[in-house]
Amino acid sequence: MIETPRRASLAAAAVAALMFSCLPALSAGSGGSDSATNTSRPNYAEAQAAVDSGSYVQALRILAGVVKAEPRNADAWNLMGYASRKMNRLDEADRYYATALRIDPRHMGALEYQGELFLERGDVDRARQNLSMLRGLCRTCDEYKDLIAAFDAAGQS
Structure with missing residues (x-):
């Protein structure tokens, strides 16, 4: 034709x-x-803006709605971990990062932030495991570089 x-x-x-x-x-x-x-x-972008402005309680409130509607949203669980860690709610942060990594074991943000949490708790071996995982995923990404910087800041180079 x-x-x-x-x-x-x-x-x-x-x-x-x-x-x-x-x-x-x-x-x-x-x-x-x-x-x-x-x-x-409220959506994830609003929660990110709240975190960026240091309004962690507000971010957690927004993110609770996001994960209720989207329980497999690893980004939201990761951001909940970050906000909780910044508020020194380390046990909550640990649970949120673990949830994000159950959903997506290669989530670079959760690997970085969980590694920082491990350093804050003095668990250098587990932080090194996260660094090793990030190194395997991306040696040039910000998450890898930021976790290396956290090791340096903690005197664990």
Whole structure:
């Protein structure tokens, strides 16, 4: 069959229509959720902004909603660990990092932050295990470099 410009345009339009009809309808402010009932649920970006401003209690409140809606969100569990650690809630932080790493054993942020937690607790051997895992994943990434810096700061070079 010979392809004409009109036939090609119609085919492209049909493909585009099919693709867009398969996308979920997103409500404004839903954070990418396909549920219109989630429009008021704070999202991960808001939690990250709260952490960045040092509002850890607020971040944890927001993240609780995120992980309730998305229990397999390793980024959210990791950020909960970070916020908890910054508030000196080390046992909570440990649980949150462990959850993030159960979901994604190669989560570089959780490996870095958990390693920093281990250093804070004086568990240098476990921190070195995290550093070794990061080295295997990425020798040039920020997480690896940051954990090395944490070792240096702790006098554990």
